[in-house]
Amino acid sequence: MSITLSQYLTTAVQNNLIDSELSALISAVAQLSKDINDKVTHGALAGVLGMAGTDNVQGEHQKKLDVISNEIFVSGVEWTGSVAGMASEEMDDCLVTPSQFKRGKYLITFDPLDGSSNIDINAPIGTIFSITKAPEGEITNESFLIPGRQQVAAGYVMYSPQTILTFSFGKGVVMFTLNMNTGNYILTKENVQIPATTEEFAINMSNMRHWAAPVKEYVKDLLAGKDGPLGKNYNMRWVAAMVAEVHRVLCRGGIFMYPWDNRKPEQPGKLRLMYEANPMSFLIEQAGGAASTGKGAILDLQPEKLHQRVPVFLGAKEEVARVEEYHKKF
Numbered sequence: 001m002s003i004t005l006s007q008y009l010t011t012a013v014q015n016n017l018i019d020s021e022l023s024a025l026i027s028a029v030a031q032l033s034k035d036i037n038d039k040v041t042h043g044a045l046a047g048v049l050g051m052a053g054t055d056n057v058q059g060e061h062q063k064k065l066d067v068i069s070n071e072i073f074v075s076g077v078e079w080t081g082s083v084a085g086m087a088s089e090e091m092d093d094c095l096v097t098p099s100q101f102k103r104g105k106y107l108i109t110f111d112p113l114d115g116s117s118n119i120d121i122n123a124p125i126g127t128i129f130s131i132t133k134a135p136e137g138e139i140t141n142e143s144f145l146i147p148g149r150q151q152v153a154a155g156y157v158m159y160s161p162q163t164i165l166t167f168s169f170g171k172g173v174v175m176f177t178l179n180m181n182t183g184n185y186i187l188t189k190e191n192v193q194i195p196a197t198t199e200e201f202a203i204n205m206s207n208m209r210h211w212a213a214p215v216k217e218y219v220k221d222l223l224a225g226k227d228g229p230l231g232k233n234y235n236m237r238w239v240a241a242m243v244a245e246v247h248r249v250l251c252r253g254g255i256f257m258y259p260w261d262n263r264k265p266e267q268p269g270k271l272r273l274m275y276e277a278n279p280m281s282f283l284i285e286q287a288g289g290a291a292s293t294g295k296g297a298i299l300d301l302q303p304e305k306l307h308q309r310v311p312v313f314l315g316a317k318e319e320v321a322r323v324e325e326y327h328k329k330f
């Protein structure tokens with residue numbers, strides 16, 4: 001018998017695994033993802049392809065779909081009574097829940113549209129979210145600077161041949177597939193586990209000359225295959241959307257990396273801590289994998305800024321440990 005998302009969440013509330021506010025919030029994210037999915041699947045027909053003509057706070061050119069997805073996300077959660085505030089890749093500052101809506105006990109941060117460069121070529125993209133408890137008092141940007149370890153839930157929606165909602169509230173990782181005929185998310189995978197070892201890696205190789213010594217050495221050894229110090233052949237993938245890379249790692253293992261590089265030496269990496277690295281690291285650890293900056297667990301970082309960036313190495317536990325060893329050696 002197929003289990004719908006609402007049945008799954010109702011059971012979780014009955015078993016005291018989550019409270020009804022968190023259940024309502026995850027439900028709202030699932031609901032709004034169907035609206036984003038609708039725009040994604042209609043592409044040019046919905047007039048959502050191309051550039052928005054604006055930049056976000058990080059100086060990146062926004063695509064129309066970045067902006068539209070952000071609006072859909074905000075209006076999809078602000079009324080729920082579950083959130084005190086939200087923060088997004090596409091908003092300079094946090095948004096406090098407007099006074100006409102009830103203030104809830106959670107904060108939500110999100111990347112409304114991940115993998116923007118894939119939008120116009122009909123390749124995988126997604127939405128990432130992270131939920132933490134809101135502190136008492138006035139909500140400001142600083143209220144969101146909570147270490148990833150304290151997330152109460154995190155997840156993503158991947159828009160691809162299938163639309164899949166993956167999340168965890170700290171009791172393992174579950175995946176739901178959207179039935180486009182009924183509009184229901186149906187449970188399709190439970191207890192997702194990442195094998196501890198792997199023979200598959202993902203990194204943007206075009207940046208090789210810009211990497212620091214430990215990453216250069218490590219990837220050189222991966223490429224040396226069976227004849228090198230690691231003694232096995234590795235395959236490589238690069239989808240250019242973190243959602244799709246993490247989804248692959250959760251489904252069949254592997255290691256995904258976006259390290260620091262010296263193109264913009266002042267930046268610690270490309271990926272953002274609060275709405276990319278933290279939620280994905282939460283899922284990866286919940287699935288038995290590891291997520292590191294190369295020097296320690298991402299989830300243990302004390303965030304300093306809302307749009308902070310961070311180097312990311314995540315996936316198979318033993319492979320991530322190996323990357324940390326290279327960081328000690330080189």
Ligand SMILES: O=P(O)(O)OC[C@H]1O[C@](O)(COP(=O)(O)O)[C@@H](O)[C@@H]1O
Pocket residue numbers: 089111113114115116117204240241242243258270
């Ligand atoms: O284009 P690059 O440098 O390979 O970067 C790809 C990475 O950039 C991202 O697309 C950044 O996300 P946004 O599209 O949300 O800015 C990641 O999803 C992906 O891992």
Ligand SMILES: [Mg+2]
Pocket residue numbers: 111113114115242276
């Ligand atoms: Mg992103």
Ligand SMILES: [Mg+2]
Pocket residue numbers: 066089111112113114115116
């Ligand atoms: Mg984005």
